[in-house]
Amino acid sequence: MRSRRDFIKSAGASAGVFFLEGCVSCRVDRCYSVAVLGDTHYDAEPESVYHSHYDESNKWAAVQHEEFRRNGEMWRERCRRLLASSAVLAGAHPTRFLLQMGDIIQGDCDDVPTHRRMLDDCISMFRTAYPADLPFLTVMGNHDVRGKGARSAYLDFAESFASREASRLAGARVAAKYPVFSFRFGPDRWVFCDFETQDLQPVIDAIESDDGARHVFLVTHGPFTISEEQSYAWRLGGGKKCDALRPRLYEALSRRRAVVLSGHTHLTTFCRHENAFGGFCEFTANSVWKKELASLATGEAFCEDPSLFGATAAGLLEGEKLDRFKSELELFRPGVKEYFNSRAAGHFRLDVSDEDVIMFFYQGADTVPARRFALKHPAIENPWI
Numbered sequence: 312m313r314s315r316r317d318f319i320k321s322a323g324a325s326a327g328v329f330f331l332e333g334c335v336s337c338r339v340d341r342c343y344s345v346a347v348l349g350d351t352h353y354d355a356e357p358e359s360v361y362h363s364h365y366d367e368s369n370k371w372a373a374v375q376h377e378e379f380r381r382n383g384e385m386w387r388e389r390c391r392r393l394l395a396s397s398a399v400l401a402g403a404h405p406t407r408f409l410l411q412m413g414d415i416i417q418g419d420c421d422d423v424p425t426h427r428r429m430l431d432d433c434i435s436m437f438r439t440a441y442p443a444d445l446p447f448l449t450v451m452g453n454h455d456v457r458g459k460g461a462r463s464a465y466l467d468f469a470e471s472f473a474s475r476e477a478s479r480l481a482g483a484r485v486a487a488k489y490p491v492f493s494f495r496f497g498p499d500r501w502v503f504c505d506f507e508t509q510d511l512q513p514v515i516d517a518i519e520s521d522d523g524a525r526h527v528f529l530v531t532h533g534p535f536t537i538s539e540e541q542s543y544a545w546r547l548g549g550g551k552k553c554d555a556l557r558p559r560l561y562e563a564l565s566r567r568r569a570v571v572l573s574g575h576t577h578l579t580t581f582c583r584h585e586n587a588f589g590g591f592c593e594f595t596a597n598s599v600w601k602k603e604l605a606s607l608a609t610g611e612a613f614c615e616d617p618s619l620f621g622a623t624a625a626g627l628l629e630g631e632k633l634d635r636f637k638s639e640l641e642l643f644r645p646g647v648k649e650y651f652n653s654r655a656a657g658h659f660r661l662d663v664s665d666e667d668v669i670m671f672f673y674q675g676a677d678t679v680p681a682r683r684f685a686l687k688h689p690a691i692e693n694p695w696i
């Protein structure tokens with residue numbers, strides 16, 4: 312087994328090509344990469360391609376038209392380059408699957424055949440970009456089910472799609488059914504859930520179901536860790552209805568030293584929680600590459616101080632909403648030991664081995680990582696490069 316020092320030396324010297332150097336002592340099935348994308352909001356110009364049935368009486372019409380414009384502009388060229396770079400890396404590393412964190416499409420079609428076409432076009436474009444036959448998993452996001460008839464159209468597609476892809480990975484039949492499904496991939500347990508579920512018990516059960524798993528991953532579109540935004544409650548376990556079970560999920564994740572992977576906020580965020588139960592890490596991925604590249608080099612890492620966890624959102628809220636935020640914050644705040652929060656966007660790569668779970672962040676369409684985050688390793692300190 313490689314020593315911790317050897318690993319750091321290797322990764323620090325050449326983080327992007329760790330596996331190309333050879334993780335010589337790892338068996339192939341215990342040492343793998345995952346290509347990761349945050350929200351992609353696939354859409355196209357002009358609006359009539361997917362939004363010709365859009366209901367203009369929608370009270371959010373102005374905001375949503377602005378989103379269509381943003382997406383069309385993003386997918387004209389930039390996000391295609393981002394996808395191409397992610398695909399190049401997927402071919403250069405021992406990548407076992409593509410993982411997209413939900414809101415894969417924009418939705419807002421208000422017409423079932425159009426919603427389905429948006430999904431099919433998106434999946435087909437992603438499939439074409441990545442190496443042939445690469446398994447592909449995506450988790451349900453709010454945009455995936457947004458619009459008239461969209462929820463059932465998405466579930467018809469997603470549950471059979473996820474069942475097929477997860478079965479390929481598991482080497483056994485997986486029946487993927489929301490709100491929660493899970494499967495073994497080699498030594499690891501992967502749990503996927505609908506982040507808007509108000510019953511956290513099945514999520515807890517799935518996390519606690521596999522004592523023998525090496526690593527436990529929870530994939531949820533909306534983060535579990537409270538986020539730095541006014542809509543902080545719109546997440547897995549947010550809001551009063553989850554008050555009773557939220558601490559139980561926190562405990563279950565901590566006891567298993569789980570890794571939570573999420574999207575939704577359009578922020579790139581890393582949070583390491585340590586507590587009396589153990590601890591867990593959450594990484595939120597952002598692939599919404601808006602016009603300006605939110606660069607780490609230009610001060611877009613707007614918070615890296617764990618003592619300031621929650622301060623940004625607290626500054627945006629007042630009255631009852633602020634009180635409520637503080638009450639939900641209190642579960643998380645004392646245990647936050649590392650915190651990184653940025654508007655930077657790009658693509659990601661997860662490297663999984665016996666010793667470590669590492670997330671690499673590639674800004675925009677870069678193929679050299681801007682930063683790496685240790686989501687799990689034996690001597691957790693500050694391992695960023």
Ligand SMILES: [Fe+2]
Pocket residue numbers: 350414452453454532574575576
């Ligand atoms: Fe979302």
